[in-house]
Amino acid sequence: MFRDKLNQYQWDVVSASLASIQQADVERLLSLATQANKTDIDTFLAFISPAALPFLDTMATYSQRITQARFGKTMQLYIPLYLSNECQNICTYCGFSFTNKIPRKTLSDAEILQEIAVIKSYGFEHVLLVTGEHDQRVGVEYLANAVRLAKQHFAQVSIEVQPLEQHEYALLKNAGVYAVLVYQETYHQATYKEYHPKGKKSNFAYRLDTPDRLGKAGMYKIGLGALLGLEDWRVDSFFNALHLDYLQKTYWQTKYSVSFPRIRPHEGAFEPKSHLTEKELLQLICAYRICFPDVELSLSSRERPAFRDAVFPYGITSMSAGSRTEPGGYTDSHALKQFETNDDRSAQAVADMIRQKGYEVVWKDWDAVLWRVVSSE
């Protein structure tokens, strides 16, 4: 289990070694990476350190090259479909938090199908189903039903929902789930509890073990991420990379993706503890790409258009587009958004931008035929 690995590290020690990294260290590791393809978790730490910032252009050039070699000049597009904003957790930074007095809504079958129809009309073949955490309203039965509905219309269905048990993941995989995204938010155990004072989510260990349960359930893809800004983004990103490294070695048949959620304004006016600049976000993307050449990296519409347009060729492999972050948002809704998107362009506008940059837009990279095997077992 990853928790055993995490226990071998101390937050403050990682923090101190980040500060001690010199430009000469970065230079040496960068030439090892580019000349001999040699990287490890210490390389990652060096590449996200402040000492690596002067090398950003070199990192970005190399990162772009290996991204193209591995993924081609292509960009996958996906779109979130919020099924519910009901939630029993208190997360001090989240718009859906239990204590926020907002209209709550969970979509019915008919409403889900309406949303699907709109999303399909944009051209999407991949969809991400999203919920808050509410055992009665959005339990496994509800999710399995939603997945089965979506599966009839999409080539690939992924979910971003509350952590579940291994057998529940197996059940959802059989229903047609391709990937599960579950973000640790922060690897800082003490403050994790402060950010998540109430609800099932307040259990740090249960959330931390989730990717292990997913790996054991044989999920095709697992999405990881830290909520950048809760704690020192560098230390959290180091632990996220350590998590990724452990998972790749342990559940070697599973694919992995990493997302880069930065804290954004929402209901409740939460002030992030650490601020990640756009330049640093690019640095982080390049560090992941160089140290994990095969991992999928995702950039959401939380980021502003000019940033997404400029940065995606340097390591990103999938982007959301045309996103609404409230249940029923594609048809008509007065429910509250989970977070504000900064890129409000339509999916077609984003696709046009990608093509203008010489990249092919990939709407479909999976096929329903591959589910038949799973469900026949």
Place this chain on the structure above:
Amino acid sequence: MQDVLQIGNQSFSSRIFLGTGKFGSPQTMHDAVIASGTELVTMALKRIDLKNQSDNILNFLKKTNVHLLPNTSGVRTAKEAVFAAQAAREALETNWLKLEIHPDPRYLLPDAIETLKAAEELVKLGFIVLPYIHADPVLCKRLEEVGTHAVMPLGSPIGSNKGLETKEFLRIIIEQSNVPVIVDAGIGAPSHAALAMELGADAVLVNTAIAVAQQPVDMATAFKLSVQAGRMAYHAKLGSTSDNAQASSPISALLDE
């Protein structure tokens, strides 16, 4: 003498096969296909929309006269591969199949055990099977025995552009094979393709090196020429290499016995 490559019931005068992934646009892919002179292209089943006749990749390929070689990229087991193959046959009306089973998403290295199992079953189901495999001479013979119509050993990992890192094993495979040997994966430059052909490979499959070149169409032409050159050199019989100088006009030939 016409130098024709025969695979199953099909003959090819071009010895370069192309992958269709990773191109910046379907138009570029189309133009590179034309420039390369290829007659066989592979495409991932998962990337194409089998239900939708207006699928972009397929439509562009239909404008050419190349044969389609659907591949099973994305499957992890023999069972999944057989399902995918049947779906491809039904939708694309071809019984040709590039069998790819790589359960390892990091280096996309092929699973020998699952590949052999799937190949055996697919041959029985009437497929023309071209399996993507490690440069493993024994596995190649085993696949030949179950009836695959070619073998496709790798030069180095997919997309790595590292060339023929498996050269010595490719040499053994070529020496022993009764079915065409197509060197697949890792060919990163025309010189790598030429080398494979000089070694006696029957064909090469190229994708990344062309698709992500700055000028994919020119690169496709360069590959076409290098494959022709390598094939010609193979027929012309290369001289042996030696550490010592060998006179090109030996003095002994000028003297009486």
